[in-house]
Amino acid sequence: MKTLADLKKIREKAQEEMKLRGGNTRIKIVVGMGTSGIAMGAREVMKTFLEEIANRNLTDVLVTQTGEKGLSSLEPVVDIIEEGKPKITYGNMTPEKVKKVVVEHIVNGRIVSDYVVATGN
Amino acid sequence: MQDISLHLLDIIENSVRAKAKNIKIRIICDVQDNILRLIVEDDGIGMDSQTLDKAQSPFYTSKEEREKKVGLGIPLIKQNAEAANGSFKMTSEPGFGTVLTVDFQLDHIDRMPLGNLKDTLLGAVIGHPEVDFTIKLTSNKGGVEKSFYFDTAAIKEELGYIPLTYPDVIEYIDQSLLEGIQNTNMEDV
Numbered sequence: 001m002k003t004l005a006d007l008k009k010i011r012e013k014a015q016e017e018m019k020l021r022g023g024n025t026r027i028k029i030v031v032g033m034g035t036s037g038i039a040m041g042a043r044e045v046m047k048t049f050l051e052e053i054a055n056r057n058l059t060d061v062l063v064t065q066t067g068e069k070g071l072s073s074l075e076p077v078v079d080i081i082e083e084g085k086p087k088i089t090y091g092n093m094t095p096e097k098v099k100k101v102v103v104e105h106i107v108n109g110r111i112v113s114d115y116v117v118a119t120g121n
Numbered sequence: 122m123q124d125i126s127l128h129l130l131d132i133i134e135n136s137v138r139a140k141a142k143n144i145k146i147r148i149i150c151d152v153q154d155n156i157l158r159l160i161v162e163d164d165g166i167g168m169d170s171q172t173l174d175k176a177q178s179p180f181y182t183s184k185e186e187r188e189k190k191v192g193l194g195i196p197l198i199k200q201n202a203e204a205a206n207g208s209f210k211m212t213s214e215p216g217f218g219t220v221l222t223v224d225f226q227l228d229h230i231d232r233m234p235l236g237n238l239k240d241t242l243l244g245a246v247i248g249h250p251e252v253d254f255t256i257k258l259t260s261n262k263g264g265v266e267k268s269f270y271f272d273t274a275a276i277k278e279e280l281g282y283i284p285l286t287y288p289d290v291i292e293y294i295d296q297s298l299l300e301g302i303q304n305t306n307m308e309d310v
Contacts, residue, residue: 002297007279010290014283023282031248033134035194038127043237046244054291062286065248067138 017059026060027106032077033065041094042076048095049078052102061106074117080105091117124236125159125225128198132161132221133245135194136252139165139219143253148238150227150310151261157207157225157232157310164218173213198223205232227310235310239298246273246294247285253277260305269301 031037031046049063071077074091078101081087088111090101097115104110122128129146136144141163149158168176179196199209206226213219225232246254256271280290302308 001300002293004275004279006293007276007290010287010293011280011283013289014280014287018283025284031244033130033244033248035131035134038130038134039122043127043130043240043244046248047240050243050247050286050291050295053286054288054295057288059287062284063248064250065134065137065244067134 014059021060024060025062026082027062028079028081029061029063029106030079030081031063031065032067032071032075032079034067034072034075036072037075037077040075044095045076045078045093045098048098049102052099056102056107058102058106071117077117086120088116089118090115122197122201122233124234125157125201125223126236126238126241128194128201128223128233129159129161129238130241130245131194132198133241133249136161136163136165136219137249139163139167141165141218141252143255146242146254146256147259148235148257148307149259149261150235150305150307151259152227152263153261155227157227157235159223160221162218162220167215167218168213169215173211177209177211201225201233205229207232235307238307239295239302242271242298243291243295247291250277250285256301258301258305258307260307262306267305269305271297271301 029049031042031049033042033046046063046065053061053063071091076093078090078093079087080090090097093115101112101115104112122131133144143164145162147160176195177199179193202209202223202225206229207224210222211219242256253274258269260267283290285294
């Protein structure tokens with residue numbers, strides 16, 4: 001069974017890490033989770049991002065969910081927000097595409113232009 | 122929507138949009154009473170009786186920023202519950218919040234499966250760090266009651282400023298939910 005004592009260990013480990021590299025969030029990922037997004041597979045997209053973050057031990061990435069933004073025909077939709085750079089919106093996302101975006105964009109800083117449906121605000 | 126946990130995700134997003142700070146989710150699976158019950162309670166802005174009526178009819182939406190105003194989430198779950206000899210009830214009070222109770226006849230041939238509850242809860246809990254979730258799963262089979270209780274406020278308190286998206290925390294929450302779902306036999310409902 002998982003207990004709060006396990007969390008305490010995680011916290012101590014994370015605090016050590018943050019002391020070394022600073023606690024800043026480098027990239028924010030926002031997954032659109034409106035009714036149509038959910039129906040088109042946004043839950044699996046969200047899940048794949050979380051899996052990849054855990055597997056690759058990405059400690060400077062945040063993922064959140066939000067309601068839909070009028071891009072229903074392009075759902076599931078994902079925004080990648082990085083300070084000082086224009087927002088990148090990826091559309092028609094699938095778990096496979098998420099894996100590619102994580103490797104290319106999140107880890108290596110190369111936008112996957114094939115999946116981009118909008119840029120800027 | 123192919124399963125109940127996708128509807129649950131949609132309901133959670135409604136609560137978040139209604140500025141809920143606390144969302145309570147209860148799922149009860151009772152073989153004796155032949156019922157699968159989902160209760161979602163939030164402390165969001167709530168609705169007056171007029172809005173409450175509208176929310177249950179197709180094509181109403183509270184999402185004003187959207188170009189296409191189509192709201193099918195609530196009518197769909199209502200329809201799916203009724204198709205499984207169940208019921209749908211939504212009560213709300215402006216300024217206090219909203220409570221949704223959805224019942225399904227457990228062994229009804231047209232009842233949708235519960236589906237991937239773990240991924241629904243994992244995404245919602247981590248994707249909305251600003252919201253505190255309490256989750257209680259209860260199963261009752263052959264007179265044996267099993268429960269699982271999960272409270273994100275306690276987790277956040279223990280973590281301090283460490284975000285929920287920290288890799289080990291994701292795994293912790295994932296594992297906790299998995300254990301709870303397995304212990305209450307909710308994987309294949």
